Amino acid sequence: xxxxxxxxxxxxxxxxxxxxxxxxxxxxxxxxxxxxxxxxxxxxxxxxxxxxxxxxxxxxxxxxxxxxxxxxxxxxxxxxxxxxxxxxxxxxxxxxxxxxxxxxxxxxxxxxxxxxxxxxxxxxxxxxxxxxxxxxxxxxxxxxxxxxxxxxxxxxxxxxxxxxxxxxxxxxxxxxxxxxxxxxxxxxxxxxxxxxxxxxxxxxxxxxxxxxxxxxxxxxxxxxxxxxxxxxxxxxxxxxxxxxxxxxxxxxxxxxxxxxxxxxxxxxxxxxxxxxxxxxxxxxxxxxxxxxxxxxxxxxxxxxxxxxxxxxxxxxxxxxxxxxxxxxxxxxxxxxxxxxxxxxxxxxxxxxxxxxxxxxxxxxxxxxxxxxxxxxxxxxxxxxxxxxxxxxxxxxxxxxxxxxxxxxxxxxxxxxxxxxxxxxxxxxxxxxxxxxxxxxxxxxxxxxxxxxxxxxxxxxxxxxxxxxxxxxxxxxxxxxxxxxxxxxxxxxxxxxxx
Amino acid sequence: xxxxxxxxxxxxxxxxxxxxxxxxxxxxxxxxxxxxxxxxxxxxxxxxxxxxxxxxxxxxxxxxxxxxxxxxxxxxxxxxxxxxxxxxxxxxxxxxxxxxxxxxxxxxxxxxxxxxxxxxxxxxxxxxxxxxxxxxxxxxxxxxxxxxxxxxxxxxxxxxxxxxxxxxxxxxxxxxxxxxxxxxxxxxxxxxxxxxxxxxxxxxxxxxxxxxxxxxxxxxxxxxxxxxxxxxxxxxxxxxxxxxxxxxxxxxxxxxxxxxxxxxxxxxxxxxxxxxxxxxxxxxxxxxxxxxxxxxxxxxxxxxxxxxxxxxxxxxxxxxxxxxxxxxxxxxxxxxxxxxxxxxxxxxxxxxxxxxxxxxxxxxxxxxxxxxxxxxxxxxxxxxxxxxxxxxxxxxxxxxxxxxxxxxxxxxxxxxxxxxxxxxxxxxxxxxxxxxxxxxxxxxxxxxxxxxxxxxxxxxxxxxxxxxxxxxxxxxxxxxxxxxxxxxxxxxxxxxxx
Numbered sequence: 001x002x003x004x005x006x007x008x009x010x011x012x013x014x015x016x017x018x019x020x021x022x023x024x025x026x027x028x029x030x031x032x033x034x035x036x037x038x039x040x041x042x043x044x045x046x047x048x049x050x051x052x053x054x055x056x057x058x059x060x061x062x063x064x065x066x067x068x069x070x071x072x073x074x075x076x077x078x079x080x081x082x083x084x085x086x087x088x089x090x091x092x093x094x095x096x097x098x099x100x101x102x103x104x105x106x107x108x109x110x111x112x113x114x115x116x117x118x119x120x121x122x123x124x125x126x127x128x129x130x131x132x133x134x135x136x137x138x139x140x141x142x143x144x145x146x147x148x149x150x151x152x153x154x155x156x157x158x159x160x161x162x163x164x165x166x167x168x169x170x171x172x173x174x175x176x177x178x179x180x181x182x183x184x185x186x187x188x189x190x191x192x193x194x195x196x197x198x199x200x201x202x203x204x205x206x207x208x209x210x211x212x213x214x215x216x217x218x219x220x221x222x223x224x225x226x227x228x229x230x231x232x233x234x235x236x237x238x239x240x241x242x243x244x245x246x247x248x249x250x251x252x253x254x255x256x257x258x259x260x261x262x263x264x265x266x267x268x269x270x271x272x273x274x275x276x277x278x279x280x281x282x283x284x285x286x287x288x289x290x291x292x293x294x295x296x297x298x299x300x301x302x303x304x305x306x307x308x309x310x311x312x313x314x315x316x317x318x319x320x321x322x323x324x325x326x327x328x329x330x331x332x333x334x335x336x337x338x339x340x341x342x343x344x345x346x347x348x349x350x351x352x353x354x355x356x357x358x359x360x361x362x363x364x365x366x367x368x369x370x371x372x373x374x375x376x377x378x379x380x381x382x383x384x385x386x387x388x389x390x391x392x393x394x395x396x397x398x399x400x401x402x403x404x405x406x407x408x409x410x411x412x413x414x415x416x417x418x419x420x421x422x423x424x425x426x427x428x429x430x431x432x433x434x435x436x437x438x439x440x441x442x443x444x445x446x447x448x449x450x451x452x453x454x455x456x457x458x459x460x461x462x463x464x465x466x467x468x469x470x471x472x473x474x475x476x477x478x479x480x481x482x483x484x485x486x487x488x489x490x491x492x493x494x495x496x497x498x
Numbered sequence: 499x500x501x502x503x504x505x506x507x508x509x510x511x512x513x514x515x516x517x518x519x520x521x522x523x524x525x526x527x528x529x530x531x532x533x534x535x536x537x538x539x540x541x542x543x544x545x546x547x548x549x550x551x552x553x554x555x556x557x558x559x560x561x562x563x564x565x566x567x568x569x570x571x572x573x574x575x576x577x578x579x580x581x582x583x584x585x586x587x588x589x590x591x592x593x594x595x596x597x598x599x600x601x602x603x604x605x606x607x608x609x610x611x612x613x614x615x616x617x618x619x620x621x622x623x624x625x626x627x628x629x630x631x632x633x634x635x636x637x638x639x640x641x642x643x644x645x646x647x648x649x650x651x652x653x654x655x656x657x658x659x660x661x662x663x664x665x666x667x668x669x670x671x672x673x674x675x676x677x678x679x680x681x682x683x684x685x686x687x688x689x690x691x692x693x694x695x696x697x698x699x700x701x702x703x704x705x706x707x708x709x710x711x712x713x714x715x716x717x718x719x720x721x722x723x724x725x726x727x728x729x730x731x732x733x734x735x736x737x738x739x740x741x742x743x744x745x746x747x748x749x750x751x752x753x754x755x756x757x758x759x760x761x762x763x764x765x766x767x768x769x770x771x772x773x774x775x776x777x778x779x780x781x782x783x784x785x786x787x788x789x790x791x792x793x794x795x796x797x798x799x800x801x802x803x804x805x806x807x808x809x810x811x812x813x814x815x816x817x818x819x820x821x822x823x824x825x826x827x828x829x830x831x832x833x834x835x836x837x838x839x840x841x842x843x844x845x846x847x848x849x850x851x852x853x854x855x856x857x858x859x860x861x862x863x864x865x866x867x868x869x870x871x872x873x874x875x876x877x878x879x880x881x882x883x884x885x886x887x888x889x890x891x892x893x894x895x896x897x898x899x900x901x902x903x904x905x906x907x908x909x910x911x912x913x914x915x916x917x918x919x920x921x922x923x924x925x926x927x928x929x930x931x932x933x934x935x936x937x938x939x940x941x942x943x944x945x946x947x948x949x950x951x952x953x954x955x956x957x958x959x960x961x962x963x964x965x966x967x968x969x970x971x972x973x974x975x976x977x978x979x980x981x982x983x984x985x986x987x988x989x990x991x992x993x994x995x996x
Contacts, residue, residue: 307910308810335938335978339911342936344980369938369978412805413837438840440833440867480833480867482842 004073004082012091013098013110013243016061016069018084022077024055030183030230034059034075040067040088047276050237051077053187060241062277063088064097064110098243098277099206101298103420105324105359106404107280110243116398117326118352118391119147119208120364123215123251124155125380126196127164136380137199143383144392145364147206149248149328152193152235157215159336159367160378166192168220179219182227190238201244208246208301208328210284211235211267214255222258225266232267236274245279247271248301252286268296284328292321303329307339311351314358315407325360327351332377333385334367341367341377345386346460350435350483352387352394353459357417357433359406364391393462397487402428413437426450432486433459440480445473450490457485502571502580510589511596511608511741514559514567516582520575522553528681528728532557532573538565538586545774548735549575551685558739560775561586562595562608596741596775597704599796601918603822603857604902605778608741614896615824616850616889617645617706618862621713621749622653623878624694625662634878635697641881642890643862645704647746647826650691650733655713657834657865658876664690666718677717680725688736699742706744706799706826708782709733709765712753720756723764730765734772743777745769746799750784766794782826790819801827805837809849812856813905823858825849830875831883832865839865839875843884844958848933848981850885850892851957855915855931857904862889891960895985900926911935924948928986931957938978943971948988955983 004020016038023032034049036059049059057077063069066088073082091097097110107115120143125136140148154164170184197207211232214221223231239245249267250256264283271281282301283290292300300321304310310330317325330351334341352362366376368384376383403419410416414434418427426447434442446452454467454476460483467476469491478484502518514536521530532547534557547557555575561567564586571580589595595608605613618641623634638646652662668682695705709730712719721729737743747765748754762781769779780799781788790798798819802808808828815823828849832839850860864874866882874881901917908914912932916925924945932940944950952965952974958981965974967989976982 308807312806335936337937337939337941339909339932339935339937342938342978343934344936347934411837434837436841436845437837438833438842439835439837440840441835443835480840 006071006084007086009087009089010063011095012063012066012088013095014062014092015241016063016071016086017241018049018059018061018071018073018082019052020057020059020073020078020082021055022051022057027183028055028057028077029185029234032057032075032077034073034077036061036071036073038063038069038071040065040069042067045276047241048233048237048274049073049075050234058238060238062098062241062243066090094204095243098279099246100278100280101324103404104322105318105406106420107299107324114399114404115146116395116404117147117206117361118144118364118395118398119149119206119326119328119361120145120366121149121328121332121377122380123149123151123210123213123378124160124164125150126193127154128374128379128381132374132379132381133196135382137203139380139382140200140205141203143388144395145388146204146395147208147246148200149208149210149251149363150196151210151213151251153213153216153220154218155213155215155378156217157378158338159373159375160215167218182223183230185234190234194239194242197239197242197245201242206244206246207242208248208282209235209239210248210251212249212253212256212259213251214257221256225263228263229266229270232270233274236271240275240277240279243277247275247279247281249281249283251284252303253283253290254288255286264290265294268294272296282326292323297323299324299326302327304331311355311358311360311362314355314360318359325355326363327355327360328363329365330355330362332365332367333387334375334377335369336367336375338367341365345390346483348385348387349390349394349460352391353433353483353485354415354435356394356398356405357407357415357431359404359417359420364388390460390462393459397457405431414442426490428490430488432488434478434482434484436482438480438482439478439484441475441477442486443473443475444486444488446471446488452488453491455487455489457487459483459485504569504582505584507585507587508561509587509593510561510564511593512560512590513739514561514569514584515739516547516557516559516569516571516580517550518555518557518571518576518580519553520549520555525681526553526555526575527683527732530555530573530575532571532575534559534569534571536561536567536569538563538567540565543774545739546731546735546772547571547573548732556736558736560596560739560741564588592702593741596777597744598776598778599822601902602820603816603904604918605797605822612897612902613644613704614893614902615645615704615859616642616862616893616896617647617704617824617826617859618643618864619647619826619830619875620878621647621649621708621711621876622658622662623648624691625652626872626877626879630872630877630879631694633880635701637878637880638698638703639701641886642893643886644702644893645706645744645861646698647706647708647749647861648694649708649711649749651711651714651718652716653711653713653876654715655876656836657871657873658713665716680721681728683732688732692737692740695737695740695743699740704742704744705740706746706780707733707737708746708749710747710751710754710757711749712755719754723761726761727764727768730768731772734769738773738775738777741775745773745777745779747779747781749782750801751781751788752786753784762788763792763794766792770794780824790821795821797822797824800825802829809853809856809858809860812853812858816857823853824861825853825858826861827863828853828860830863830865831885832873832875833867834865834873836865839863843888844981846883846885847888847892847958850889851931851981851983852913852933854892854896855903855905855913855929857902857915857918862886888958888960891957895955903929912940924988926988930984930986932976932980932982934980936978936980937976937982939973939975940984941971941973942984942986944969944986950986951989953985953987955985957981957983
């Protein structure tokens, strides 16, 4: 048996990587295939591997259970079958497994820990210098963000006209048509992408990977359906075993004029077929939404469609699609010329809270001009804005809640949320958000027979003020500032006596 | 001939008041009538008068032309006919006549001077103390406002539970049903209302008179249709001759549960029949609009229907109704508990500019809590807010324009206005408004063959900055603040050379 390499120990939700030698004649990327079957007492999974250059074939596997696993690797890449076993100790600290949909409109890690996305966008941060790659990770580690949207391919757009250090495909053979050979990947390019995914995972950040996008001068957005499908499969096989991967079929799918609905359906099903872990899948719009009710779409990744109504429609979209709603593009904090990228920190923070009290989630981005022409939304590096600190306050608040939220009908001039799915009176909590309004006070009629602790939140100044435990009718005096919220939390009899 | 009184000289658009003695038996308010015919070389008008108590009948007339007028007064109030003549010298300084619709979507005084409404609301300012009556007029005289909405009847609502000093109707006769005799007006009450209208006229402010409203604990909102019609007629005959009168059938007509569409139609037609000057007529909504296409309605007096979209719909409403749009209730600057009354000065100013660039007009109100519990929106007195100074800046800018505005389609992230009705390239001016967005610059492609002077407006800090004359492509650097606008004014060849 020719030698192959594997890891003798892989923590639960870690990555087992098995590297096997194989054929290198012809075009190994498309002429040969490699598969592995992984077996433990609790699961058996068949996964497809990929060619990684230099005559090496790789199968990656993410164990979902502790204990002993065995594997068998075979395929046309080699006459041989490779087999062995490895141990899976408990998950590393702070590792909770891949994120999945929970409670219809929300998310949880595989171990049941709730996941409340507070995402950001840095489209091609991984294609900048090593220094920016490092500083972006450093910034993210100290930020409130637990998800980042970024592209596989390089990006051509305002403030981003530099050439990437490497390309995802080999140049076309001399004399053949086109610039690239879309059937031959550059393994190094994808290893770098993986490095980004892995580093993000280490700091607890989900990698929302944008597979296609229209901001392209190289032709990567204009492959044929066959080429695209091969590329989607390659990504699923290379990256699927990383627990923090999310799939985004495209950014602004509707701007990709060469793709049809049939194409997108085929790409979604390709991911479903080759991703053994069934990571989250979305598709992001410019103007018209894709039909988010399609079964392969797990959640709505939304760019707001109107200038004046953005996350205020979150609860409408929840009803329309019956899935979690993340308004990943609500506009960005910044000061560039474009209206989507010159919002105040106050407005971004307000839009996040509007999404939140309507039972959904927001997404951040930052586009401040600077002398270095390094804009977070495209390049990463460091944050300059005022919203991230407020999003940290929001995330802390969200994670302190006993359950995720849904919108309740309240008065016309307040947004009211309560525990997802709660029916009847005396919910465990109520959250009232006043957005751009500035009440000096509000009167509350608390549910009969229940006592509530009243907390006044200043979502901009990031303060929480305990106003004591109340029953019946209560007037809450407020500071007549924008962006205030009132949180009512039910307390039991014991707490009432305190 | 019994003596009657009249004025020997009445300036054009002033008020001739002819007082005649007549019968006082029975109920003169409804048993007798008085009419006058006024004749000059340019016009002849028949007007109905009213009973003013103490056996006196009054006919008022507003001459629309200079020169000599004759009159004949007759009716069932007296066996006699009263006749005479008077001279009409030119209008007093700053008097331009009544406001009428002009250019379909705008307004002009009778002498053709453009009128750009910048209105406010003080529902019952005239029913407060004499001191507040005086201070309100003093405040208005120094304010940007050239229109005020207020009610005929007293108001019962939050922050306004005091009893008025007088009532519009006589108490019911002992033993009869109800508290009031709706067939007998208190002339003093209406004389006080007239004093308010006259004082407003003296300082150049249009009196937008709200005839019915639902905030009522006295029963004035629940008269029968017959009683209402008599009351509308009485108002038309008493007040119609004042040039600065506008009729508002109701505030929040849809909350007046006792009135039907047939009632409102009858009231609108009553005003048309008894107001010889055909003053402007509107009807104001709480939620659903009245059908503003009705022929007796001259313009749309709108309360915004949604929390998040307000004056952003101005151009939509223009198209829908084909008439001038005044968003008289877009929400108020203040800090009371209600969402309609706790907006920032910034937001009110922004909503005014949104209305403006979409070819319509805004309306102001102010609801700041204070120890005296005197809120401008209800009582008048003094202004506390930050928007009035900005509305003065807006009004100055509007009055500097060569023509009123309509919206042009621009980029999705800017609101663009140009001269009303302009077709084709190279309009006399363009106004770009950036609202809550903060561009650091914007690029403009100026119409070919024309030069434009570029002015940068900071609508909040109230500055205008001349950026010179340009042709072709021009980049306008902006300060990356909210509420900026760019005004492009076409200049002729001579100016270009300067």
